[in-house]
Amino acid sequence: MQERPVRDYFRNIWLTVYTILVGMRISLKYCFAKTVTLQYPDVAPALMPRYRGFHFYEAEKCIACDLCAKACPIDCIYIEKTGPRKLDKATGIAGGGLMTRYAIDYSKCMFCALCIDPCPTECIHMGNLHDHSGYTRESMIVEFTELAKQGLQTPQPLWMQKEKMPAWAAERKQEWVDFKHSKDKLTGQDDARRDEMVKAIAD
Ligand code: SF4
Numbered sequence: 001m002q003e004r005p006v007r008d009y010f011r012n013i014w015l016t017v018y019t020i021l022v023g024m025r026i027s028l029k030y031c032f033a034k035t036v037t038l039q040y041p042d043v044a045p046a047l048m049p050r051y052r053g054f055h056f057y058e059a060e061k062c063i064a065c066d067l068c069a070k071a072c073p074i075d076c077i078y079i080e081k082t083g084p085r086k087l088d089k090a091t092g093i094a095g096g097g098l099m100t101r102y103a104i105d106y107s108k109c110m111f112c113a114l115c116i117d118p119c120p121t122e123c124i125h126m127g128n129l130h131d132h133s134g135y136t137r138e139s140m141i142v143e144f145t146e147l148a149k150q151g152l153q154t155p156q157p158l159w160m161q162k163e164k165m166p167a168w169a170a171e172r173k174q175e176w177v178d179f180k181h182s183k184d185k186l187t188g189q190d191d192a193r194r195d196e197m198v199k200a201i202a203d
């Protein structure tokens with residue numbers, strides 16, 4: 001009668017030691033594996049070349065045709081204009097009516113990119129911005145026409161508005177300010193592009 005409790009006692013000790021060893025074996029394996037943790041924000045996040053980040057929008061080329069909004073499966077693109085707009089193929093700039101609003105609600109957007117392909121003037125694109133932090137739901141609605149008035153094509157998250165930021169972030173911000181992602185007839189003519197962006201927007 002006394003043998004079984006003694007045997008169970010030692011068996012429990014063995015099982016405890018064994019399970020610790022099994023657990024430690026897995027931990028030890030990862031101790032020597034290649035590190036995958038990224039020291040963000042000090043180190044830039046590694047984005048794939050076709051990463052679908054926050055959009056960039058070229059107001060001066062937009063003809064307000066609504067095709068992007070119609071293609072959006074969750075209706076989170078809002079477009080308002082004073083009249084129809086037409087693209088001048090020679091200059092690559094749209095004219096006619098003015099854009100009063102082009103906005104995307106990022107509290108709904110699922111970054112599916114379905115709005116990109118139907119655009120006849122290729123003025124809406126998925127960008128490489130991965131973060132748009134804010135303090136309210138309303139701040140997740142990006143008013144691209146308001147950005148265009150400031151000469152911007154894409155939103156600037158809070159960390160991009162700080163004076164001190166990691167070198168990679170400053171570089172990325174400058175890329176956007178310099179329209180490095182806009183490949184069209186205004187490439188390299190930054191001031192002309194800013195003028196056209198403002199001209200496309202109604203106050
Ligand atoms: S990425 Fe998709 S969900 Fe977001 S605005 Fe475009 S179509 Fe709509």
Ligand code: SF4
Pocket residue numbers: 061062063064065066067068069079118119120121122123124
């Ligand atoms: S972004 Fe393109 S598809 Fe959308 S309204 Fe402007 S021109 Fe049309």
